[in-house]
Amino acid sequence: MKQEEVICCQIQEWYPKFKSLSLKTAILELPESFIEYLAGDSDTFLLPTSVSNEDAFPNRIHKPEDEEDYQLAEGSEDESEQPLLPPSFPELELKIKESIELLGGAVFPKLNWSSPKDTAWISPTGTLKCTSFSDIALLLRSSDSVVHDLCHAFDSCSDKTLCRPHHFYLALRKWYPALRPEMEFRCFVRGQQLVGISQREVTAYYPAVLERKDNLKDLIHDFFLDNIEGRFKSENYTFDIYVTKDRRVKLIDFNPWCEFTLPLLFTWEELEQIGRSGEDVDFRIVESQNTVRPGLKTAVPYDYIDMSSGSGWDQFLRKADEELQQQMRSS
Template sequence: MKQEEVDCCQIQEWYPNFKSDSIKTVIHQLPESFIQYLVGDSGPFLLPTSVSNEDAFPNRIHKPEDEEDYQLSEGSDDEAEQPSQPPSFPELELKIKDSIESLDGAVFPKLNWSSPKDTAWVSTTGTLKCTSFSDIALLLKSSDSLVHDLCHAYDSCSDKTLSRPPHFYLALRKWYPSLRPEMEFRCFVRAQQLVGISQREVTAYYPAALERKEELKDLIHDFFIDKVEGKFKSENYTFDVYITKHRKVKLIDFNPWGAFTLPLLFTWEELEQDGRLEEDVDFRLVESEQTVRPGLKTAVPYDYIDMSTGSGWDQFLRNADEELQQQMRFPEAGQDNYTWALACFGMLTRV
């Protein structure tokens, strides 16, 4: 993988050329001071000073009156540091407020490549839905998965010359409350040919999607031919799409081929087979409750996990796979072991 291929997948790079076929998005370049706030790991958890009691969680707000008991008296020998002062980004906050209003009052955020999916649990809704600057700051500051964008985006590049991009961007994407997870798919393009399509949400079984398999495959293939083929800069890449109830395909994201991108119901070895380029597009769905991968979510980038032959994870997966296959052949052996094997089988990669 080359740095150029990774850069092509930054949302500020591809969105202007595909905006008519994607979801409405507003993009802001972030000041370096805000980036330093996100990567800083010293001192207490502080939200920006503009956050008020009405839109932040308890105990997340800087309250000077709470610090009175900790102030050092003049001449004290105690060398403890004074309490940290919360940052302030008034210009950025104003721009974000205007953008949220222009997107009907609710958005979900992402940086150049990634969204803070690992911190949805900290929000009041349990989702990435944000209606204020404080919502966004909380999700971004709490996220471990965004460390990839901030510090490790080029780690898998053979021609790595940078540790991070020169500029970071915040993409505010319009929030749609009624999206159906079974209608999102990841598409794999090798040598400018669509070679595979996978259900994006593999932690559940959706019979309705399975019933429409051929229809969905045709919609996605036609979208690739009409809207994507030859228009994206890389030879090898992946892209995510969503199919609306009106059978319209919407482009969600682009991702690099391999590295930290999940192959989902494929393996990268399968997708890279030379013969696949001459075959029909392979479309894979979760086809039963037994093939669900309930653990396919983690904040650890896919390529940071050591799954080489002989590694601890390699042996763990082999054991889990053997147990799963045995339980599928002999279900009377016990539901507890089956559940354990099924959970272990898909617990390594992130969304």
């Protein structure tokens, strides 16, 4: 894998060309101070303070009496041990708030390459749905996938000269609550030819997808020929798509052709062989309950320490409890 192939798959590189085929997205360049916050290795997880009273769980309510926790008496032996104060990114927060409003009030975030799917469990909704800067900061700061973008994006490149991108971007993508996971597919392109298509949700069996297998294969192949072939810079890459109820295909993402992109129902060896042999496009889905795959990534939570009253985690847990109570009342 070449460094240029990885660079081409950054969302700020491909989205302008394929905007009409993809999800509505706002892309913001991130300040270096926020990157340092995301990559920080502090044992204490501090969520940023907010400039907006409409913010979600880390909206720490300012009370004069709380400041006593940060004040030390004169002559105290602990004067040298200053408490960690939460960071603040007011300009970025306001840009994010404006973008969320323009995109309908809810988004899911990603950096140059990766979304924080490994931390969806931490959200009160169990998804990547974000309605505030706080939601976004929590998911990004907790994600191993994001750490890969920050520190290891070029590690597998044979011609590596970069340790990290020159600039990092936050892509805020419009949230669509009714998306069906069984209708998302990963497509594999080798030598500018589509060689394989795999169902992305491999942990469940969907009979309706099996019934439409041949039609879906033709639909996705035609989409590639009409919209992708020859337009993307790399020779070898993958792209993810979503098929809507009315048979429209939406482009979700591009990824490099390499080991840190999951091949799902294939192996990389199989895909290489199909590409060399010139065989027809191989379309694979979960065709029975017996072929369901286990989850391919398990998130490992950080050691969360700041659980005091009024902290970000205290507010988060309250929000999660309120969400649960509301769901119980609705049902």
